[in-house]
Amino acid sequence: MEIKKSANVGEWLDQRLGTTMLAKVLMTEYWIPKNINFLWAFGVVLMTLFALLVISGMFLLMYYKPDTALAFNSVNYTIMQEVAYGWLFRHIHAVAASVVFLVIYIHMLTGIYYGSYKSGREMIWISGMLLFVTFSAEGFSGYMLPWGQMSYWAAQVITNLFGAIPFIGPDLVIWIRGDYVVSDATLTRFFALHVFILPLIIMGIIGLHFYSLRIPHVNNQEGEEVDFEAEARKYKAGEKKKAKVIPFWPVFLSKDIFVLSVFLVFFFYLVFFHYGFAMDPINFIPADSMKTPPHIYPEWYFLWSYEVLRGFFFSADLGLIAFGIANVIFFLMPWLDRDPAVKPAAKRPYFFIWFWVLIVDLIGLTIWGKLPPTGVNAYIGFVFSILFLALFIILPMISKAERNGGAK
Amino acid sequence: MAGCDCNRRGFIKGAGAALGVTAAAGAGLTAYAMKKTWDPLPSVVAAGKVIVDVSGMEEGQLSLVEYRGKPVFILKKTGDMPSNEKRDVVVEGNRYTVVIGICTHLGCIPAYLPGESMFKCACHGGEFDSSGVNTFGPPPKPMVIPEFKIEGGKIVLGEEGPEYKKLMAMA
Numbered sequence: 001m002e003i004k005k006s007a008n009v010g011e012w013l014d015q016r017l018g019t020t021m022l023a024k025v026l027m028t029e030y031w032i033p034k035n036i037n038f039l040w041a042f043g044v045v046l047m048t049l050f051a052l053l054v055i056s057g058m059f060l061l062m063y064y065k066p067d068t069a070l071a072f073n074s075v076n077y078t079i080m081q082e083v084a085y086g087w088l089f090r091h092i093h094a095v096a097a098s099v100v101f102l103v104i105y106i107h108m109l110t111g112i113y114y115g116s117y118k119s120g121r122e123m124i125w126i127s128g129m130l131l132f133v134t135f136s137a138e139g140f141s142g143y144m145l146p147w148g149q150m151s152y153w154a155a156q157v158i159t160n161l162f163g164a165i166p167f168i169g170p171d172l173v174i175w176i177r178g179d180y181v182v183s184d185a186t187l188t189r190f191f192a193l194h195v196f197i198l199p200l201i202i203m204g205i206i207g208l209h210f211y212s213l214r215i216p217h218v219n220n221q222e223g224e225e226v227d228f229e230a231e232a233r234k235y236k237a238g239e240k241k242k243a244k245v246i247p248f249w250p251v252f253l254s255k256d257i258f259v260l261s262v263f264l265v266f267f268f269y270l271v272f273f274h275y276g277f278a279m280d281p282i283n284f285i286p287a288d289s290m291k292t293p294p295h296i297y298p299e300w301y302f303l304w305s306y307e308v309l310r311g312f313f314f315s316a317d318l319g320l321i322a323f324g325i326a327n328v329i330f331f332l333m334p335w336l337d338r339d340p341a342v343k344p345a346a347k348r349p350y351f352f353i354w355f356w357v358l359i360v361d362l363i364g365l366t367i368w369g370k371l372p373p374t375g376v377n378a379y380i381g382f383v384f385s386i387l388f389l390a391l392f393i394i395l396p397m398i399s400k401a402e403r404n405g406g407a408k
Numbered sequence: 409m410a411g412c413d414c415n416r417r418g419f420i421k422g423a424g425a426a427l428g429v430t431a432a433a434g435a436g437l438t439a440y441a442m443k444k445t446w447d448p449l450p451s452v453v454a455a456g457k458v459i460v461d462v463s464g465m466e467e468g469q470l471s472l473v474e475y476r477g478k479p480v481f482i483l484k485k486t487g488d489m490p491s492n493e494k495r496d497v498v499v500e501g502n503r504y505t506v507v508i509g510i511c512t513h514l515g516c517i518p519a520y521l522p523g524e525s526m527f528k529c530a531c532h533g534g535e536f537d538s539s540g541v542n543t544f545g546p547p548p549k550p551m552v553i554p555e556f557k558i559e560g561g562k563i564v565l566g567e568e569g570p571e572y573k574k575l576m577a578m579a
């Protein structure tokens with residue numbers, strides 16, 4: 001191709017990078033259905049939260065010290081009291097790390113409600129679940145860094161889980177920790193994971209997640225199969241009202257930015273006035289390997305799977321197996337749902353009930369995950385755990401029944 | 409010139425195989441080195457032995473010692489506590505419970521409740537009796553007895569004496 005003299009910077013770049021084409025593919029001719037609601041803005045909210053985490057994290061990194069002798073004070077004294085606005089970056093980081101899971105759960109459950117994981121959208125779902133897993137690892141490794149009592153004991157309990165793997169378990173635990181107990185070696189390697197390795201992997205998977213959306217396009221409120229090419233032609237021909245689609249940029253994103261703005265008002269309200277929920281008081285006591293706090297529990301977003309683990313209070317092995325299943329079962333949604341038609345839950349009578357029972361169960365597990373596991377609580381937790389597993393056993397059956405005409 | 413062609417193809421195949429094998433070996437060695445970087449350091453592995461003098465302990469007293477980064481509970485049993493032939497460590501005629509104080513469920517440190525003569529784990533409600541045997545909750549087995557040797561009124565942790573071997577043989 002012949003390079004011509006360009007009139008401006010835009011043209012100069014276009015000749016070398018094909019920016020006009022790129023903008024079309026990614027933005028101005030990336031078509032989004034009109035028939036969607038505010039729940040479809042949560043992907044962009046997640047992207048924003050991830051950006052907030054990265055930026056606030058960079059500023060924390062400038063004073064944090066990954067050493068068991070120094071970590072606690074570098075956070076609780078240096079960053080919180082000495083560094084100008086250090087508290088602000090810490091609060092943003094802690095609140096975003098907590099709220100990001102709330103938004104991930106909303107985003108996932110939206111996908112489940114509208115059936116956005118099947119008929120060509122499997123890769124979106126799988127890449128999304130990979131993001132969930134890597135975010136969980138990111139949250140766990142970050143929680144260790146302030147080296148308080150909760151940091152220490154959460155690390156101790158979670159690394160111990162690997163000990164249950166047959167044959168290699170006990171050696172694997174020592175390998176992960178680099179010591180017989182959680183110690184300095186453990187802190188520094190989790191620091192490396194938290195600030196570099198995992199964020200790098202997450203960025204890669206976010207790229208995959210967006211790419212996997214490009215070909216099947218996003219779903220819509222009715223699960224309607226939109227002929228994107230035909231609708232796009234209408235839109236480009238000026239029939240903007242009749243077309244069922246709008247371009248990602250600037251039309252769709254302007255709606256997203258509205259939802260995002262509302263969300264950010266709520267977010268910064270939490271950062272300034274209600275950050276306490278994201279920082280456990282017990283974690284303001286320095287780590288002590290000789291003293292377990294009287295009651296330990298994970299951050300709220302891990303409570304549901306933690307309760308599945310604890311629910312089988314009479315058998316550690318069953319608990320671990322159930323916990324393992326709980327952590328991967330959502331990956332299988334596209335295959336457990338045997339009805340290939342993409343429809344919102346409201347149009348699938350059995351699935352509708354299934355969905356709301358799942359929500360109630362997840363909330364129940366979350367509440368009981370925080371309560372001490374004694375007396376009747378142990379049995380209630382057990383019922384919620386069994387219900388969780390049962391839901392995924394019956395899903396293939398009810399969805400098959402619906403496919404065979406059970407639902408209109 | 410078919411032969412020439414054959415040779416060339418043979419050469420490319422050979423070179424390709426050599427490249428593949430070298431690359432695979434390099435990748436394997438790199439993975440091995442990466443795995444080894446996460447192993448415990450020699451200084452960590454070479455944790456010394458710990459000597460505990462139990463002759464001055466009172467009945468019902470619990471002492472906590474640190475051994476290889478882990479807590480060890482030493483409880484001098486009272487007459488009321490049931491004896492356990494498979495687990496009691498007998499030093500100068502007195503019975504002691506000597507266990508690594510880590511819950512066999514997920515590794516929290518159980519607390520000793522003197523009133524009830526038992527250990528209770530706060531994490532998931534596991535309970536152990538005065539011999540360190542699990543009696544309730546998720547812990548799947550009794551607390552572990554560390555390697556020990558008896559020297560007069562002292563217990564040496566980190567060495568396997570005849571008494572330790574005898575207990576292990578009974579377990």
Ligand code: HEM
Nearest residue numbers: 040041042043044046047108111116128129131132218219
């Ligand atoms: C934490 C990082 C994540 C980011 C930054 C992210 C971002 C996005 C964005 C921007 C969209 C398009 C707009 C929308 O429908 O909201 C999207 C769609 C989607 N995401 Fe995610 N996502 C993340 C995690 C997840 C997770 C954990 C899942 C669940 C397994 C998931 C499943 C989906 C699905 C199914 C869609 C398609 C929705 C539809 O077609 O209607 N994502 N994501």
Ligand code: FES
Nearest residue numbers: 511513514529534
């Ligand atoms: S770690 Fe002790 S009961 Fe779970």
